[in-house]
Amino acid sequence: MYRFEYHRAKDIGDAVARRQAAEDGLYLAGGMTMVPTLRQRLASPSDLIDLAGIAALKGLEEADGSLRIGAMETHADVAASALVRDRIPALSGLAGGIGDPQVRNRGTLGGSVANADPAADYPAAVLGLGATIHTDRRTIAADDFFCGLFETALEDDELITAISFPVPKRAAYRKFKNPVSRYAIVGVFVADFGDYVRLAVTGAAASIFRLPEMEAALAGEFTAAAIKQITVEAAEMNRDLHAGTGYRAHLVGVMARRAVEAANG
Amino acid sequence: MAVQISLQINGRTVEAEVQPNLLLVDFLRQEQRLTGTHVGCDTAQCGACTIHLDGRAVKSCAILTVQADGARITTIEGLASGAELHPMQRAFHRHHGLQCGFCTPGMVMAGVSIAENHGTPDPAVIRAELEGNLCRCTGYHNIVKAIAAGAREMAGRS
Numbered sequence: 106m107y108r109f110e111y112h113r114a115k116d117i118g119d120a121v122a123r124r125q126a127a128e129d130g131l132y133l134a135g136g137m138t139m140v141p142t143l144r145q146r147l148a149s150p151s152d153l154i155d156l157a158g159i160a161a162l163k164g165l166e167e168a169d170g171s172l173r174i175g176a177m178e179t180h181a182d183v184a185a186s187a188l189v190r191d192r193i194p195a196l197s198g199l200a201g202g203i204g205d206p207q208v209r210n211r212g213t214l215g216g217s218v219a220n221a222d223p224a225a226d227y228p229a230a231v232l233g234l235g236a237t238i239h240t241d242r243r244t245i246a247a248d249d250f251f252c253g254l255f256e257t258a259l260e261d262d263e264l265i266t267a268i269s270f271p272v273p274k275r276a277a278y279r280k281f282k283n284p285v286s287r288y289a290i291v292g293v294f295v296a297d298f299g300d301y302v303r304l305a306v307t308g309a310a311a312s313i314f315r316l317p318e319m320e321a322a323l324a325g326e327f328t329a330a331a332i333k334q335i336t337v338e339a340a341e342m343n344r345d346l347h348a349g350t351g352y353r354a355h356l357v358g359v360m361a362r363r364a365v366e367a368a369n370g
Numbered sequence: 371m372a373v374q375i376s377l378q379i380n381g382r383t384v385e386a387e388v389q390p391n392l393l394l395v396d397f398l399r400q401e402q403r404l405t406g407t408h409v410g411c412d413t414a415q416c417g418a419c420t421i422h423l424d425g426r427a428v429k430s431c432a433i434l435t436v437q438a439d440g441a442r443i444t445t446i447e448g449l450a451s452g453a454e455l456h457p458m459q460r461a462f463h464r465h466h467g468l469q470c471g472f473c474t475p476g477m478v479m480a481g482v483s484i485a486e487n488h489g490t491p492d493p494a495v496i497r498a499e500l501e502g503n504l505c506r507c508t509g510y511h512n513i514v515k516a517i518a519a520g521a522r523e524m525a526g527r528s
């Protein structure tokens with residue numbers, strides 16, 4: 106691991122100020138991506154600004170038909186929250202299915218969403234529910250947030266403070282997981298809000314995406330049969346040792362139908 | 371620049387000055403000479419380095435020592451009371467839950483956590499909760515049996 110300076114931020118303002126003062130600083134949440142990345146020398150920040158001590162980045166509450174979850178809430182705490190389980194069980198299940206228990210005890214909502222790994226689970230809920238990302242300086246709609254492979258709309262020094270997830274009528278997340286890492290080979294989050302439906306796909310392409318054709322069909326009739334004939338273009342899918350493009354395109358349909366069936370529970 | 375930290379390890383208060391890029395597992399093994407915690411991978415996937423940090427199972431190879439400032443840590447060395455093994459350690463012994471033993475410290479620490487969170491879980495829950503711990507020898511059957519038995523014994527005691 107290369108050398109770097111370490112700062113423990115007191116509050117949001119302190120974190121952003123230290124990040125701006127650093128030559129090439131990065132925020133540190135649970136470290137579940139950051140520390141393995143540092144170990145492999147894939148990153149060489151001059152400074153790490155630890156967010157763990159900032160009370161304002163914690164918390165889980167319901168307001169205006171949304172669940173607002175602090176950026177530093179761990180996957181384990183979101184999965185264990187009775188409020189989340191009651192209002193958006195699909196989100197609770199998604200958080201409880203990330204990685205393994207040890208990773209869930211450290212990994213955070215903000216870290217996962219800021220990282221925008223193309224195979225990560227949380228982005229599927231953020232886009233699938235049409236969440237709002239709160240930062241130290243503005244709010245960003247989910248549709249404007251994910252810009253490509255590990256790319257987001259965040260500015261270099263911008264800090265995610267919380268994410269608000271609108272509470273749907275029904276929703277579900279289904280992933281075909283990599284058996285080693287548990288990341289999604291393909292994952293689909295579907296949410297029915299009554300007058301409209303949102304459906305987001307993770308793992309399949311360079312960045313998470315919605316499928317408007319499926320959303321329209323499901324808004325007409327929220328059944329697996331309604332989307333049975335809808336296929337996605339294999340050429341745009343990822344290809345790696347786990348799955349080729351054609352198989353991934355096929356899995357998108359399968360996971361979408363399973364998610365709809367689960368939401369209809 | 372080195373950072374001053376203070377933490378509790380197996381009930382003992384430890385003050386130290388550490389470099390920011392020192393992994394917690396290396397601090398425990400090399401500076402505290404607590405070599406029971408193992409390192410089995412480079413990717414935070416094998417779980418051999420599992421310890422308890424503020425009562426939660428975590429992978430100490432994916433945590434910087436400076437992140438543990440103020441924390442309460444238990445390692446495999448902290449489970450037994452004197453010569454008397456912890457019920458989970460006894461269960462691994464009795465049910466032959468190990469072969470080479472390399473994964474065992476992490477398995478036992480994960481097992482204690484599973485028992486604390488789930489009481490006396492059935493084998494399916496134990497297997498799901500062991501997703502973060504790999505064993506190259508046993509095929510897991512006896513590990514699952516040992517954790518089930520250890521959990522029962524822990525429940526009976528409390």
Ligand SMILES: Cc1cc2nc3c(=O)[nH]c(=O)nc-3n(C[C@H](O)[C@H](O)[C@H](O)COP(=O)(O)OP(=O)(O)OC[C@H]3O[C@@H](n4cnc5c(N)ncnc54)[C@H](O)[C@@H]3O)c2cc1C
Nearest residue numbers: 134135136137138139204212213215216225226265287288
């Ligand atoms: C073995 C293993 C298995 C995993 N399996 C899965 C899986 O199945 N599914 C899945 O989705 N994920 C998986 N993960 C990733 C995990 O979900 C972590 O939550 C994720 O890597 C982010 O980690 P973190 O929250 O600790 O953030 P860190 O690693 O600390 O930070 C990640 C990045 O986000 C930035 N950042 C952190 N917080 C903020 C913030 N508030 N504002 C702005 N930027 C911020 C950091 O600067 C850094 O660039 C796995 C990880 C491991 C090690």
Ligand code: FES
Nearest residue numbers: 410411416417431
């Ligand atoms: S050494 Fe920590 S998970 Fe493998």
Ligand code: FES
Nearest residue numbers: 469473505506507
């Ligand atoms: S007993 Fe050898 S790795 Fe598990």
